[in-house]
Amino acid sequence: MNVRISSPPRPIESVVAALGTAVRRKRLISRGYTDWHIRCALKSGAILRISRGVYATVDSSALAEHLAKHQAELTCFGRAKTEGLWVLHDQDVPHVGTAHGRPVPGCVTYRFRGRLSLRAILRHCAQCGTELEILCVLESAVIKDKCTMAELRTLFSRRKDGRVRKIIDMIDPQSMSIAETCARYHLKAADYNVQGQALIPGMGHLDALVDGQLGLEIDGKDYHNNEKAWEEDLRRGNVLIIANVPTLHFKAAVAMYYPEEMLRWVRQALETIAAARR
Structure with a gap:
């Protein structure tokens, strides 16, 4: 009698890629693959064996292979970035999570139990980041529907989480980009009144309105470098003149990395506006 081995629904290399491009045998077995499937994938060149019980895609990174060998997963801001959250600065060394708790060479190591969840990732970010870095990642988690404000408050409800709860109070779910979040943060820190996504009749929404009289537009090249966007920018600029809302335009990088220039x-x-109204 011939024994037929059923094939999993997805090519094994696509699963390895989805798991970070390098995985241990145990994770593949837990997803329904057998040693026969692994041998076939190795023979065809779909995946590579990089050490005992560790397999990778042909285009895997050195970091992914290093983590798989040490039974670790990327966490903190590095993992938040791969999850599509807003990360202001890349970390100098990888921050990783492990279940075994042993140090991983060349990395900052956290211990976690079970699956590395978004909750754990956000907690790791809150342990390491500056106030603004934490705000960016938490605000984007809410905006991208990864979690709710109520869930964040529950996650950071411990006595020692007071600093993070203050940051949660700064979240504006209407923010459209990390650059807007950074601009709002620095302006409020300088004691300006800031209204995010301020509605201007006939134009739409300004990225920010400062002290009720000065508009701010944060222009990222990804959204302003085609003919349609250029035409819309011209229309918006004309409406702002008619509405008597003087508006400054900043590159996203200025709001994110050079706030002193933006504040100047x-x-x-505002001094010019005040002088003109005397």
Whole structure:
């Protein structure tokens, strides 16, 4: 009698890729693959054996292979970035999570139990980041429907989480980008009144309105480098002139990495507006 071995629904290399491009045998077995499937994939060149019980795609990174060999997963801001959350700065060394708790060479190591969940990733970010870095990642988690404000408050309800709860109070679910979040943070820290996504009749929404009189637009090249976007920018600019809302335009990088330059322009613009109204 011939024994037929059923094939899993997905090619094994696609699963390895989805799991970070390098995995241990145990994770493949837990997803319904057998040693026969693994041998076939190795023979065809779909995956590579990089050490005993560890397999990788042909285009896997050195970091992914290093983590798989040490039974570790990327966490903190590095993992948040792969999850599509807003990360202001890349970390100098990888921050990783392990169930075994042993140090991973060349990495900052956290211990976690079970599956590395979003809750654990956000907690790791909150342990390592600056106030602004934490705000960016938490705000994007809410905006991208990864979690709710209520869930964040529950996650950070311990006595020692007071700092993070203050950051949660800063979240604006209407923010459209990390650059807007950074601009709002720095402006409020400088004691300006900031209204995010301020509605201007006939134009739409401004990225921010400062002290009720100065508009701010944060222009990222990804959204302003085609003919349609250029035409819309011209229309919006004309409406702002008609509505008597003077508006500064900043590159996203200025709001994110050079806030002192943004604040200087805002201060000078408000001084000009005040002088003209005397």
